[in-house]
Amino acid sequence: MNSFTSQKTGIFPSVCSLDCPDQCGLLVHKQDGKIVKIEGDPNHPVTKGNICNKVRHMTHRIYDPNRLQFPLKRVGKKGEGKFEEISWEEAIETISCKWKKLIETNGPESILPYSFYGNMGRLSAEGMDRRFFHRLGASLLDRSICSAAGSVGYKYTMGGSFGIDPEDTISSKLIIFWGINAVSTNMHQVALAQKARKNGAKIIVIDVHKNQTGQFADWFIPILPGTDTALALGMMHILFAENLVDDHFLEQYTLGHEELREHVKIYNPASVSKITGVPVDDLYKLARIYGNTSPSFIRIGNGPQHHDQGGMCIRTIACLPALTGQWLLKGGGAIKGNGGYLAHNADSLQRFDLLQNKNTRVINMNQLGRALLDSNPPIQSLYVYGTNPAVVAPEGNKVRLGLEREDLFVVVHELFLTETAKYADIVLPATSAFENTDFYTSYWHHYIQIQEPVIERYGESKSNVEVFQLLSKAIGFEDSCLYETEAELISQALDYTSNSYIEGITYERLVEQKYMKANIKPLLPGKLMTPSGNIELYSKQMEEHGYPPLPTYEPIVHDGDYPFLFIPGPNHNYINSTFSNNEKHISLEKEPRLFINVYDASTLSISDGDYVKIWNSRGNCVLKASVGENVLPGVVVTQGLWADLPNTKQLVNSLTPDRVADMGNGATFFSCRVDVAKVEKS
Ligand SMILES: Nc1nc2c(c(=O)[nH]1)N[C@H]1C(S)=C(S)[C@@H](COP(=O)(O)OP(=O)(O)OC[C@H]3O[C@@H](n4cnc5c(=O)[nH]c(N)nc54)[C@H](O)[C@@H]3O)O[C@H]1N2
Ligand SMILES: Nc1nc2c(c(=O)[nH]1)N[C@H]1C(S)=C(S)[C@@H](COP(=O)(O)OP(=O)(O)OC[C@H]3O[C@@H](n4cnc5c(=O)[nH]c(N)nc54)[C@H](O)[C@@H]3O)O[C@H]1N2
Ligand code: SF4
Ligand SMILES: [Mo]
Numbered sequence: 094m095n096s097f098t099s100q101k102t103g104i105f106p107s108v109c110s111l112d113c114p115d116q117c118g119l120l121v122h123k124q125d126g127k128i129v130k131i132e133g134d135p136n137h138p139v140t141k142g143n144i145c146n147k148v149r150h151m152t153h154r155i156y157d158p159n160r161l162q163f164p165l166k167r168v169g170k171k172g173e174g175k176f177e178e179i180s181w182e183e184a185i186e187t188i189s190c191k192w193k194k195l196i197e198t199n200g201p202e203s204i205l206p207y208s209f210y211g212n213m214g215r216l217s218a219e220g221m222d223r224r225f226f227h228r229l230g231a232s233l234l235d236r237s238i239c240s241a242a243g244s245v246g247y248k249y250t251m252g253g254s255f256g257i258d259p260e261d262t263i264s265s266k267l268i269i270f271w272g273i274n275a276v277s278t279n280m281h282q283v284a285l286a287q288k289a290r291k292n293g294a295k296i297i298v299i300d301v302h303k304n305q306t307g308q309f310a311d312w313f314i315p316i317l318p319g320t321d322t323a324l325a326l327g328m329m330h331i332l333f334a335e336n337l338v339d340d341h342f343l344e345q346y347t348l349g350h351e352e353l354r355e356h357v358k359i360y361n362p363a364s365v366s367k368i369t370g371v372p373v374d375d376l377y378k379l380a381r382i383y384g385n386t387s388p389s390f391i392r393i394g395n396g397p398q399h400h401d402q403g404g405m406c407i408r409t410i411a412c413l414p415a416l417t418g419q420w421l422l423k424g425g426g427a428i429k430g431n432g433g434y435l436a437h438n439a440d441s442l443q444r445f446d447l448l449q450n451k452n453t454r455v456i457n458m459n460q461l462g463r464a465l466l467d468s469n470p471p472i473q474s475l476y477v478y479g480t481n482p483a484v485v486a487p488e489g490n491k492v493r494l495g496l497e498r499e500d501l502f503v504v505v506h507e508l509f510l511t512e513t514a515k516y517a518d519i520v521l522p523a524t525s526a527f528e529n530t531d532f533y534t535s536y537w538h539h540y541i542q543i544q545e546p547v548i549e550r551y552g553e554s555k556s557n558v559e560v561f562q563l564l565s566k567a568i569g570f571e572d573s574c575l576y577e578t579e580a581e582l583i584s585q586a587l588d589y590t591s592n593s594y595i596e597g598i599t600y601e602r603l604v605e606q607k608y609m610k611a612n613i614k615p616l617l618p619g620k621l622m623t624p625s626g627n628i629e630l631y632s633k634q635m636e637e638h639g640y641p642p643l644p645t646y647e648p649i650v651h652d653g654d655y656p657f658l659f660i661p662g663p664n665h666n667y668i669n670s671t672f673s674n675n676e677k678h679i680s681l682e683k684e685p686r687l688f689i690n691v692y693d694a695s696t697l698s699i700s701d702g703d704y705v706k707i708w709n710s711r712g713n714c715v716l717k718a719s720v721g722e723n724v725l726p727g728v729v730v731t732q733g734l735w736a737d738l739p740n741t742k743q744l745v746n747s748l749t750p751d752r753v754a755d756m757g758n759g760a761t762f763f764s765c766r767v768d769v770a771k772v773e774k775s
Contacts, residue, residue: 349631
């Protein structure tokens with residue numbers, strides 16, 4: 094263990110803790126015990142010293158005058174934001190007394206932990222918290238808000254979260270960014286694509302919005318939301334019909350190519366064009382470029398899977414590289430997520446064995462509003478950490494109505510008084526990742542990294558691990574695993590013989606080296622983790638699970654009779670809602686806008702810069718219109734999950750549905766319909 098905190102001045106190694114695939118290596122500059130600058134670590138093999146704007150301005154967030162320093166108890170109405178400082182002793186005592194009583198009267202399942210990856214550190218996000226809540230017997234949370242549907246879909250085809258090494262993509266000759274706004278959300282993949290382009294690669298972007306990534310493309314293909322499965326099937330139709338497939342590869346490494354060849358005959362270019370909005374000529378052009386260029390690489394994003402049929406969509410796109418035999422070529426294949434390679438020992442880190450009742454109820458995090466309002470027996474206490482559901486969860490108005498319940502005891506552990514924290518009875522101040530020990534496993538590149546504390550704790554803030562240890566003690570749990578150190582937790586998590594890729598990566602070596610690459614072999618030749626060991630174009634397992642065994646297009650669910658499809662995605666300068674409460678980052682984004690096609694705008698007499706109201710049965714927002722050609726007619730797009738700023742109405746998730754996707758209980762943020770009209774903003 095190094096002792097960076099005791100050195101007041103210097104430059105210290107670190108890792109970005111945010112929920113971003115790039116997981117950059119950082120160098121933190123300190124003067125007189127305070128961080129004065131954060132830059133990229135030039136020695137990091139993948140991120141190479143470049144970091145995003147968000148984190149270059151991170152010091153503004155770490156030392157934001159609004160950052161929480163002390164525990165608080167609510168003195169105003171729920172949601173009002175009136176609090177009074179209390180001591181940690183009082184805070185922990187209040188929580189543990191309340192919970193002990195609840196466990197006696199209502200049982201432990203009346204308590205619900207609610208968390209996500211605001212800090213990607215494995216100990217912070219899924220370490221001591223899991224041990225504690227398992228031991229407590231609290232309700233379980235299905236953490237399916239992000240990439241669940243697509244991960245399950247991809248797994249049916251490929252056997253797990255295994256793609257290619259992104260470092261190999263500089264050798265790709267064709268790169269398709271499919272439903273990913275990589276310029277904002279995976280900038281180092283863009284840097285690698287730029288290198289590939291210098292070597293002659295072409296870059297195609299398939300998206301519903303011509304955002305920064307679309308503008309970076311050699312060819313941007315606009316598509317109607319929720320129709321990518323049809324596009325991929327149309328490409329397959331042409332690839333088979335024109336004999337652009339690799340028969341030898343299909344024979345050797347796939348299951349069901351004959352069935353697929355027959356099946357895709359129904360997806361003729363004319364009908365696919367009608368579904369997707371992609372002209373027939375463009376569909377042919379796309380299929381022929383894909384069929385004739387090797388190595389080709391598809392970077393599959395989160396957009397297409399945040400839909401009702403999102404799982405099937407990713408399952409289908411994941412079949413494409415097999416058709417042209419890409420997986421045997423350096424730089425050929427796809428990445429949806431690479432988390433499988435860096436899998437650690439979750440059993441020993443999270444200790445599922447501590448959970449006594451194996452039938453403990455599971456609450457889907459996408460349905461927090463209904464869970465708080467309708468669960469039977471009711472949820473009586475909610476403990477929120479590493480997430481901001483009042484802004485990021487769908488059916489936002491329902492979530493807030495649930496949080497307002499007078500009889501619900503809410504604790505929020507946070508760095509800021511977020512919209513969610515405003516509903517808390519007790520707020521606990523959280524350390525930033527720079528104040529903790531943790532380890533990080535990227536879901537894109539192949540490096541495991543360590544974070545050691547660089548600065549002293551801010552105010553009286555505490556890490557997630559520390560708080561759960563305090564709660565364990567107050568409740569009287571004696572299990573030694575609840576009191577282990579971070580170093581012990583990391584060692585246990587990395588001790589995992591089931592994953593030979595991470596063999597040799599230990600806590601001690603990480604402390605010495607900061608980042609270590611997993612020992613990855615190419616996926617093929619080899620045996621995949623699908624039931625057959627091959628790429629499953631036909632999946633018997635899917636059939637058993639009630640899905641069509643072959644890739645099949647189904648339209649998204651009818652979401653009411655509103656004229657526009659609404660896509661409320663993330664933005665460039667925030668990460669989810671993180672930074673949406675920091676002045677510096679707000680000043681970079683200015684205000685949320687609604688992108689609308691000129692044709693629709695003129696029909697509704699909306700001019701660029703007008704304020705518009707958007708609404709459906711679930712909620713409404715008022716945003717500034719941005720009129721142009723970067724969305725198709727009938728589609729409107731926003732960017733960013735914005736905090737409630739004074740005199741605004743910008744909770745886009747007040748509009749989004751809490752239906753779950755076809756697979757993985759995933760979120761359906763983008764299968765949403767709205768109406769739009771011009772308003773005078775008062
Ligand atoms: N700057 C920044 N970076 C981030 C985040 C952030 O908020 N801001 N969030 C982080 C997190 S948690 C995640 S999960 C990732 C997400 O990052 P991405 O994988 O990029 O996912 P999204 O931005 O949700 O959506 C990607 C694109 O999909 C498009 N899209 C929506 N629906 C469809 C569709 O039906 N078909 C097609 N083809 N495209 C569609 C959207 O217009 C958007 O451009 O980014 C991470 N990085
Ligand atoms: N409309 C719409 N909604 C979306 C999406 C979308 O594209 N469109 N994207 C969805 C996706 S992909 C995701 S992943 C979710 C993400 O949503 P969230 O997981 O809620 O992410 P953030 O909004 O960044 O909130 C993370 C919070 O964790 C806090 N935090 C950071 N570190 C720590 C720590 O160490 N301890 C504690 N206790 N707290 C900490 C931060 O201060 C921050 O407030 O949002 C989803 N919501
Ligand atoms: S948010 Fe992403 S790109 Fe920015 S520093 Fe962190 S890991 Fe790197
Ligand atoms: Mo996410």
